[in-house]
Amino acid sequence: MSQDDFDQLCAYARETAILQSIAELLGWDERTKMPPAAGDFRAEQMTYLSSLVHRRQTDPKVGDWLDKLAASDLASDPHSDAGATIRQMRREYDKLKKLPQSLVEELTRASVLGQQAWVEARKNDDFATFAPILERIVELKRRQADAIGFTECPYDALLDDFEPGETTSNVARILEGLRSELVPLVAAIADSARKPDLEILKRRYAIDKQEAFGKQAAAAIGFDFNRGRLDVTHHPFCAGMGPNDCRLTTRYDERFFPSGFFSILHEAGHGIYDQGLRADQYGLPPGTFVSLGIHESQSRMWENMVGRSQPFWRHFFPQAQQVFPDALRGTTLEEFCFAANDVRPSLIRVEADEATYNLHIIIRFELEQALINDGLAIKDLPSAWNEKYREYLGITPPSDADGVLQDVHWSAALIGYFPTYALGNLYAAQFYAQAARDVGPFDDHFERGEFSSLLGWLREKIHRQGQCYAARELVENVTGSPLSHDALIAYLREKYTGYYGIS
């Protein structure tokens, strides 16, 4: 009997996943192919699909199936496929049911208005016109936290949307540890007399050749173009829209090689995770990524730990020299890699290097907690932002446009999302160190253009686990230790000590 209920629940969830996969295609198309004038109708299509999905996800029969399955044998092992399915679907159902429909609609509306206001405010460097809608969004997010419920602080309820099962206090503890070591490290790098020659990266790199070279590298590290593709967009992203359909996007700058190439590696890292999920469990928790932080760990590992390493370029640099002879003639591998690993405090998160990036995130995470938990007034947000940039990065934004207004997230009612970026870097370093212990060291592999030892380890340890374990459990299972900042700091220290000659 339980098996019948379970099969019905799964069939129902798979149909819902079909609608969600279609929504993904619409979103991808909107950002890559859609004609300019088609936006209004696309919004109608997306809204209609969202309503169909939401109606299905909150249908009482889902609750009935879950009630009947709660005490069944199928639910007894929470880490089995069936157990994880029942647990995760219960979690999702209860959470959606706790949110009043009116609040969902108010949040959707505030998010649309917020993004419109943000575009204008950023363009005009005018925080004051954005403040009222941001105030409204923060108020709605507090109401969301109250509706969902929390143990320690309201921010927990928001963080859980993106990093399920994680707590504010745990993330804060880890990021504070990271910050305390990162701030002096970044300062020491900034003080170093050694600097890379960035001009190397700003020579002419023809866009069609960048595309071909980037695709070749993405395929080499394991992205399957038979089950995916690569297109151009303004803000790179990766979208999965079926078990064999994962699409990467990037943007090219003819005069800045890293822009296109490292975005491709980053998105390919996301795509490799997506392609490593179990197709037979598509649309069900065992075939779904575990958290945004774990997703980001895969993109960051391939982009940075692999893609910015010298062994990687010992394989690819001779090819790059053939593809871009005018740009790279006379440049050494070491000069090129140093340029690709340039560290310097900067204003804009999305352009930040691997080391300072985490400080951008820590600032946002601390300010989000202040807004949600501690009642920081919106009017005081710009000065709080600038103060933290001065303290952690030693720079002060000359304008709100390049400061507190730079990111879309808050305007889109995404609060609790930012920390997953830093968690991604932390997970990546801890996983990578463990992988090197288990199947590495990788230097010789990468130098030969072999990435399958790392890929195979990730497939088994992470991708094929789906949501059978929460992110925190997964890290402990795979590395034997809870998440800490140690591996990331060790990795950064080792890398930059060499380049910058710091101690």
Add this chain to the structure above:
Amino acid sequence: MSQDDFDQLCAYARETAILQSIAELLGWDERTKMPPAAGDFRAEQMTYLSSLVHRRQTDPKVGDWLDKLAASDLASDPHSDAGATIRQMRREYDKLKKLPQSLVEELTRASVLGQQAWVEARKNDDFATFAPILERIVELKRRQADAIGFTECPYDALLDDFEPGETTSNVARILEGLRSELVPLVAAIADSARKPDLEILKRRYAIDKQEAFGKQAAAAIGFDFNRGRLDVTHHPFCAGMGPNDCRLTTRYDERFFPSGFFSILHEAGHGIYDQGLRADQYGLPPGTFVSLGIHESQSRMWENMVGRSQPFWRHFFPQAQQVFPDALRGTTLEEFCFAANDVRPSLIRVEADEATYNLHIIIRFELEQALINDGLAIKDLPSAWNEKYREYLGITPPSDADGVLQDVHWSAALIGYFPTYALGNLYAAQFYAQAARDVGPFDDHFERGEFSSLLGWLREKIHRQGQCYAARELVENVTGSPLSHDALIAYLREKYTGYYGIS
């Protein structure tokens, strides 16, 4: 009260249209962008959407609304927006309700199996392996005709799916008239000693330049790229997926200029019709194309009557010579146009010229009637096919692969579709002659690169009429006469008398 019912009916129909527009996007993506391995899941997505659409279209509440509206004032003028909406939705609802679900499923299944068998059979030139599934499809289509009902012959019920309100006997009468004049005309052209130099078209035309030149021409005749786009595919098509989202596709042959260019003009003709439909009536009959034949008339008019005319090329040929200097240096406008208007009997419909094309269609139309109405045995189909090719075109297919197996339509259970291609040519000629009387002659306009006089006439007379009149009524309203073969024959005679020196 009626207004309430009507508004609810329209809101419901618009939601259904949203799902249909999403299915169009999925279909477009499948044929232009989708990764190779994603086909199975795409089929699941399409099947699921189709079932949602079918369930909505046959929902009893649609019937209830229509029953309540039948005697209302809103329905009193069948050509008003409301009247046409009620009439056409009644038509669709009744028709769908007459088809047993089991038959729909059997047809879908037979169509999938049929296309698979067809691909193999064509590749192996083996009609015998295709015969059983084709026999099954014909049997199911006869059952479909019986379920729908008909007055004169079963084929009427099938034709109605593609050319609503048209009858077999009327189409047969017109196409027989056309055939009786076309067969001797084509024979006279074949006997003429004058032949164009086709080598002109087979020089090297770089594909990126073909694309840019084709887009420029499509935009010049009126296709709005702000509301549409152009991509590459294997079999060109045009797909509308929203009031401001219409997508053309083509394929390029570097060594055959007409392949890409005239496909672009053809699909742009379809797209211009789609873009001329009333956006405020999107998803409702007044904002929907009237029939496949009328749709084809728009593509054929722009492709052939406009795009293969000398006035058109008096504007575009100098530009073409600049874009393709090596290919067109030393070629005259007249030589180029003669080559683009080459007429010769050939085996393959999709490669046929403007004159012989209609004979390919007449053959298929006659054979379809024989299959559906007169019990022609499948085993006798190849010889019947070859006999008609000999009789009408003076050639005999050397193989079934290049004969009876060349088209996908029958394998996909599309029977009754072919005649709309010839109807398109007939409508196009009759409309074009009338437009020239009303707002022409067009020669000077085209030569100056002005296409708005013809476009404006089509917008008013055809595009903005939607389904307020059936195709037969529309032709009479616009041209003052019922459809006949006179205008098309007059047009072809005039054109080819000049080129081929026939009397």
